[in-house]
Amino acid sequence: MRLSQYFMPILKETPKEAEIVSHRLMLRAGMVRQQSAGIYSWLPLGLRVLRKIEEIVREEQNRAGAIEVLMPTIQPADLWRESGRYDDYGKEMLRIKDRQGRDFLFGPTNEEMITEIFRASIRSYKDLPLNLYHIQWKFRDEVRPRFGVMRGREFLMKDAYSFDVDEAGARASYNRMFVSYLRTFARLGLKAIPMRADTGPIGGDMSHEFHILADTGESEVFCHSDYPDMAVPDADIDFRDDSTLAAIVNQWTTPYAATEDMHDENEWGQVPEANRISARGIEAGHIFYFGTKYSQAMGARVMTPDGSETPVHMGSYGIGPSRLVAAIIEAFHDDNGIIWPKSVTPFDVGIINMKPGEKACDEACEILYAQLQGGEGSSGLDVLYDDRDQRAGAKFAGMDLIGLPTQVVVGPRSIKNGEVEIKDRRTGERVNLTVEAALNKLREDH
RNA sequence: CGGAGCGUGGCGCAGCCUGGUAGCGCACCUGCAUGGGGUGCAGGGGGUCGGAGGUUCGAGUCCUCUCGCUCCGACCA
Numbered sequence: 196m197r198l199s200q201y202f203m204p205i206l207k208e209t210p211k212e213a214e215i216v217s218h219r220l221m222l223r224a225g226m227v228r229q230q231s232a233g234i235y236s237w238l239p240l241g242l243r244v245l246r247k248i249e250e251i252v253r254e255e256q257n258r259a260g261a262i263e264v265l266m267p268t269i270q271p272a273d274l275w276r277e278s279g280r281y282d283d284y285g286k287e288m289l290r291i292k293d294r295q296g297r298d299f300l301f302g303p304t305n306e307e308m309i310t311e312i313f314r315a316s317i318r319s320y321k322d323l324p325l326n327l328y329h330i331q332w333k334f335r336d337e338v339r340p341r342f343g344v345m346r347g348r349e350f351l352m353k354d355a356y357s358f359d360v361d362e363a364g365a366r367a368s369y370n371r372m373f374v375s376y377l378r379t380f381a382r383l384g385l386k387a388i389p390m391r392a393d394t395g396p397i398g399g400d401m402s403h404e405f406h407i408l409a410d411t412g413e414s415e416v417f418c419h420s421d422y423p424d425m426a427v428p429d430a431d432i433d434f435r436d437d438s439t440l441a442a443i444v445n446q447w448t449t450p451y452a453a454t455e456d457m458h459d460e461n462e463w464g465q466v467p468e469a470n471r472i473s474a475r476g477i478e479a480g481h482i483f484y485f486g487t488k489y490s491q492a493m494g495a496r497v498m499t500p501d502g503s504e505t506p507v508h509m510g511s512y513g514i515g516p517s518r519l520v521a522a523i524i525e526a527f528h529d530d531n532g533i534i535w536p537k538s539v540t541p542f543d544v545g546i547i548n549m550k551p552g553e554k555a556c557d558e559a560c561e562i563l564y565a566q567l568q569g570g571e572g573s574s575g576l577d578v579l580y581d582d583r584d585q586r587a588g589a590k591f592a593g594m595d596l597i598g599l600p601t602q603v604v605v606g607p608r609s610i611k612n613g614e615v616e617i618k619d620r621r622t623g624e625r626v627n628l629t630v631e632a633a634l635n636k637l638r639e640d641h
Numbered sequence: 642c643g644g645a646g647c648g649u650g651g652c653g654c655a656g657c658c659u660g661g662u663a664g665c666g667c668a669c670c671u672g673c674a675u676g677g678g679g680u681g682c683a684g685g686g687g688g689u690c691g692g693a694g695g696u697u698c699g700a701g702u703c704c705u706c707u708c709g710c711u712c713c714g715a716c717c718a
Contacts, residue, residue: 207667208653212711338642352718481718515718550676591678606677
């Protein structure tokens with residue numbers, strides 16, 4: 196993408212409503228624009244990051260055996276009357292009437308609808324386990340939206356729903372999602388810690404919130420210092436191997452980790468003082484088992500091997516990609532701006548042409564730009580080429596602000612020797628290389 | 642929903658107390674110069690001062706109502 200032809204409205208000054216760093220940087224980098232309290236438009240740069248996160252989430256859900264569907268944002272109220280939640284959900288649910296005066300709502304979550312889909316088609320334990328997910332916009336009319344997309348009213352959520360014939364099966368499904376989440380967050384460059392969470396009326400030990408430690412987190416969390424360095428399963432993990440998954444989950448749930456709600460001073464006291472981490476956390480994911488709560492109320496039953504009929508056991512598993520954009524920025528930034536992990540960067544490489552119009556600079560840039568992107572059908576890099584006729588300082592500042600991990604600087608001074616400069620956004624290190632050597636290095640690095 | 646605060650050009654703000662021609666910085670446009678970390682000079686365009694009503698000869702400024710937004714608390718991916 197040539198910056199001169201792109202839409203990336205970066206701001207020099209910080210809009211005053213933005214309080215936390217991720218919100219400030221997202222506005223300044225032109226990633227989003229607020230349209231109303233807690234409601235945002237995603238501008239090109241922000242959308243690219245959102246899509247990358249979404250794709251990683253999708254790949255890891257698929258790897259774990261979940262199957263993608265897409266349910267609507269608008270749901271009929273009658274479904275929610277069946278489960279009893281139409282009245283229970285309260286003002287957080289945005290209620291809408293259509294032209295016939297029928298009641299609808301903008302979905303805050305999809306348990307009812309997925310249960311309806313399930314009961315319409317599945318009759319036998321032989322079709323289980325089943326895990327269906329979608330990535331769709333949700334609306335919760337929060338009392339107090341804040342912190343930009345971190346707590347918006349409209350937000351993108353991946354929500355998966357598992358169906359099993361009994362609790363043992365549900366536990367296996369739960370473990371698959373647990374491990375899938377470990378992998379997902381690791382791929383996003385984040386260290387997420389699974390914390391015991393409230394299971395509500397079901398009880399038991401099957402609910403975890405995945406928290407990212409950050410000063411701006413909204414929750415107070417307590418965990419063992421072993422967590423941040425624990426090894427995450429590789430991509431070749433076998434998601435059909437229930438016992439291996441159970442062992443991993445066991446390993447990841449043994450050290451102490453709890454949010455404020457579930458915090459137990461007695462157990463906490465048994466953690467050696469040097470190993471206690473008491474910090475703020477951003478809730479990036481939440482998984483739980485809720486048994487037959489909806490299947491019972493909505494008549495989602497299957498036949499068991501012994502010929503009896505039983506309500507299906509369900510769990511749900513949420514990750515918020517839009518919130519994760521902000522969470523990643525909270526975790527990766529410096530005074531100059533964002534520093535994207537390579538897996539989610541909106542562009543892999545930024546090329547800065549120090550002096551557009553000067554032949555040697557233009558030529559070197561065009562070669563780099565074309566070669567790095569590769570030809571049609573090639574899996575080349577995403578490249579942002581700053582070809583604008585603008586003072587160099589502004590270009591550097593802008594490129595740092597938007598946080599591309601690798602920048603290539605092409606200027607008259609070094610191109611005289613046939614060289615360009617490659618800069619690492621994270622370390623600030625710069626090396627001079629010939630155009631050819633630079634191409635090779637960049638291809639290798641990505 | 643309780644408490645606090647803010648709405649003046651795209652962004653950041655001053656002006657309001659004490660009513661009298663709507664201002665500054667950034668951004669934007671034109672020209673010249675400049676070119677290795679938010680460039681200099683000169684010229685220029687853009688604002689129903691959130692909205693409605695009122696007081697007044699006259700309202701950005703005073704009064705009433707209203708809408709929007711932000712922050713702090715209780716709730717949530």
